[in-house]
Each structure stands twice: as structure tokens, then as C-alpha cells.
Amino acid sequence: MADDPIDALMRGSTGSLSDNKKAPTPSASPKPDPAKAPKRPLTQQDSHATKRAKASAAKRTPRTNSASPPVAKTPPPPSSSSSTSNKQPLPSAKTPPPPPAPPRLQRFQALCGNKHHDGRGGYEAILIVGGADGLYSHGSQAALKFLFLGKSGQELLGEQVIPQQYEALEDVVVLITRTAVSIFYVLDSDSAALLLPLLSNWRNVTEYVATDDMTQDLRELTKIRAFRAMVEPHATIGIPLHEPKSTGDVPTAEAWPLVQSFGLEDVHPSSAVKGFFSMHHTVVNCSMALMARLTDIDDFFARRLVEDAEPALAHHFGGLLAKLDHAETPAARGALTEADIADDVASFYDFGTIRHDARGLQRAPNRGATVHFGTRTSAEFSTATSSPTITSPQAGVHGQFPATHFTVVAEEPLTGIRVGRTYFVGTGKCAARIVDPDALVSPADSKLDRYESVPTNAADT
Structure with a gap:
């Protein structure tokens, strides 16, 4: 990660101050013997000072015989200094570009x-x-x-x-x-x-x-x-x-x-x-x-569509399921037509499209909320509305059994968000029980008795 420009400038400023320190003036006192002086560990500051001294000696120019005094040279700025080989170049302090427009x-x-x-x-x-x-x-x-x-x-x-x-x-x-x-x-x-x-x-x-x-x-x-x-x-x-x-x-x-x-x-x-x-x-x-x-859909609008449409769509779809769950008897549920079951989601869509004419819109034949039973779930009936007369027995295989499934499509009218589900209905019959005599659980377990009699224990099936 690139260093912060402000931090880089602060480091450069600190380095320049240390580079411009004046050397101590030699005194008249005798120099101490280096051999007798106590030794101390070499610090990083000593290392930098040694390198600066070597670089200064290498750059020193010989004096000429001119009578004019030598011109003092201004030390280079910290960003262009190369006195130490391990110093990294400072990053640019330019202001970062502004973020792109929304x-x-x-x-x-x-x-x-x-x-x-x-x-x-x-x-x-x-x-x-x-x-x-x-x-x-x-x-x-x-x-x-x-x-x-x-x-x-x-x-x-x-x-x-x-x-x-x-x-x-x-x-x-x-x-x-x-x-x-x-x-x-x-x-x-x-x-x-x-x-x-x-x-x-x-x-x-x-x-x-x-x-x-x-x-x-x-x-x-x-x-x-x-x-x-x-x-x-x-x-x-x-x-x-x-x-x-x-x-x-x-x-x-x-x-x-x-x-x-x-x-x-x-x-x-x-x-x-x-x-x-x-x-x-x-x-x-x-x-x-x-x-x-x-009218184009962008990421923001797509997210808002889902957030705004989901509560109302889920509420009306829940009303459809409640109508099926709270039927008084299985016979009453079987007597419901496609339009009866679709009433909650269909009225929600129809009410939301009242202003389509004022907005210059037309309702497409394959849009809206529908419920279809059994054989009417094929592609042939994809544009058909929910029938007010057809019930589940009438949409099954003639002479054999009534419809065993139905489809539900609900649509939010303003956003066009749709949800579809397929539900399978019970026939009132159960498959034969297969009992494994070698099973660890005894077939006579009392917990399994509830599967013995469908009419008695599962009258709602």
C-alpha cells in the first residue's frame, strides 16, 4: 500500500533536518585514545552518520587557487537526496483524483x-x-x-x-x-x-x-x-x-x-x-x-424494486396460502376454482394496473397473476387467465384421478417482479408400508402407528 503523502513529507522533513546538523567544533583538548574508550553498540544513527560522512567526502570538490572564497552549496531537497543507498523515493504528494460521478x-x-x-x-x-x-x-x-x-x-x-x-x-x-x-x-x-x-x-x-x-x-x-x-x-x-x-x-x-x-x-x-x-x-x-x-434499470433501482415490492407481494401471496390452509374441510378446498384461489394476488395486480392507460401502458397477455390446475399448467394455457369454473377434479386425467398439482404466479404491478410456485396436492392414498425385519427400530414402535390409518390420523390429507 502506498504511503500517505503527508506522512511521506513528514519523514522527508525529519530526514533533512538530521542531514543538515553541523559537525561539532574540534576543541583544544587532547583526543581520547579510541582503544581505551569504552565500547558501545553501534546504533542506527551512527550508521547514517557514517554514510553521510562518506557521501560528503566523495562529493567534496578540490579548492581552486582563485582568491575568491568558495561558494556555499545549498543542500539538495530531501526528495532528491541520494546520500544513502537504502533511501526509498518519496511518493508523489499530488491530491488523489476525485471519485467518478454517480x-x-x-x-x-x-x-x-x-x-x-x-x-x-x-x-x-x-x-x-x-x-x-x-x-x-x-x-x-x-x-x-x-x-x-x-x-x-x-x-x-x-x-x-x-x-x-x-x-x-x-x-x-x-x-x-x-x-x-x-x-x-x-x-x-x-x-x-x-x-x-x-x-x-x-x-x-x-x-x-x-x-x-x-x-x-x-x-x-x-x-x-x-x-x-x-x-x-x-x-x-x-x-x-x-x-x-x-x-x-x-x-x-x-x-x-x-x-x-x-x-x-x-x-x-x-x-x-x-x-x-x-x-x-x-x-x-x-x-x-x-x-x-x-426508464433503464440500474443497480440501485433493481435493489429498490425488490425491497419495495417484496412486502406487498408477500402479504397477498400469504393470503392465497391462508385460504388453502384454513379451508373447513378437504371437500371445501377441492371445490375452489382457479379464480377463487387466485383472488388475492389477481386483485392486487388488477388494482395496481388501473393507471396503465394514463401512463400509456398496455397489459401484456402473459403478465399478471394466475392459478392453473393439472393439465392446464402446460404451455398451451400459459396466457390463459384463471378460470372461474374449473376445479381440481376437472383438470385431472379424465376417468382416472383429479389434478395432483397446480401452479401459482403472482406479480407486483408497478415493478413487474414475479414469483411462481408449484404445489402438489394429496390424493388421500398412501403407499404400502415396507417393513424391514432387520431394522434397529421395531416395526411395532408406537410412534409408527400414526401412519397406519390415513382416514383416522390424517383426515386432512
């Missing part, structure tokens, strides 16, 4: 600079405006929920409303480029708890902040100036506009109140850029490309 932000950054879906040139940046200043744009609202609330998939289809507890997002303006992000927000206790932990993981972020104690007019003025500073360096900007309607209404960015403020000359009196937003910037509708990224 994957969700990287998805948006990957769109910048690429060609549009219709073959036109790409855009340098993506502008996302929340709330009324962006006319509650579906693309902007969905993108904010995708970045800051962890939403994905069907949750971002149809009309998008920011939940009341996260209404701070409606004042947010984000401009995303391929390598950097600019963001405006109003700093208060709610936005600090929501935004700051996420922004701390982003890199190359420029923040424009309006404080909580500002008046409403001053906040709006700060927001307008921040917006102009964000977009000024970029010629082509992608904006998630709504799709063209059947009435022929062509979407335009100039309809957004924040974009309209670009032309207010009294707000930017010192700016040399005059006129409307579209006079200085090319606008590209990036809603389709943006939504394609929003």
Missing part, C-alpha cells in the same frame, strides 16, 4: 455531445428546470426525481408531480455538461438535507445559492442571473420539451418563464448580449433521449 448523473452526461435521435447534431448541455419556471415539464420533473429521489421505470411515466415533502426541487435549475454540472437551489433546512449529501458526491459542480432569508424578489433575481451565467458558455442546449400535440402546437423553450427572463435587459444591464434566448442559443428537444435513460 452512474445516474453519468447517464445524462453521456448524452451531451452525441447526435440527436433524428441524426441532427448533438447538444453541449442539458437544461433541467423544475416547477412553474419550467411549466412543470414532464421531462424536467422526471429528471429531478430520477437524480434526487431515486425514481425509475413506470414511476416516471405520465404526469409527474414532486411530492410535497420534496417541494424544494421545484426551485432547482440544473445544467449538465459532459464533464461538469451547474445547479441553482434555495438553501434552507429541507433543501440542505435533501441536496447537499448528493451534491457532495458529484464532481466539477458550480453552485448558485439563494439563501432562506432573502426576499422573494431577490430570490427570483438571483435565480435569473444564475440561469444566464449557466447557459452563456454553451451554443447548443438540450431542453426536455413536451411532445407535439395533435392540435399542431409546436413546443418551444421560449414558453418557459425562466427562459423568457433571458431577454429582460433591466436584470442584466451590464451584459453585452441582448435579445431572446433562442437568438443566442440553439435549442434541441431532448425529451425522447432523456426518457430512454430514465
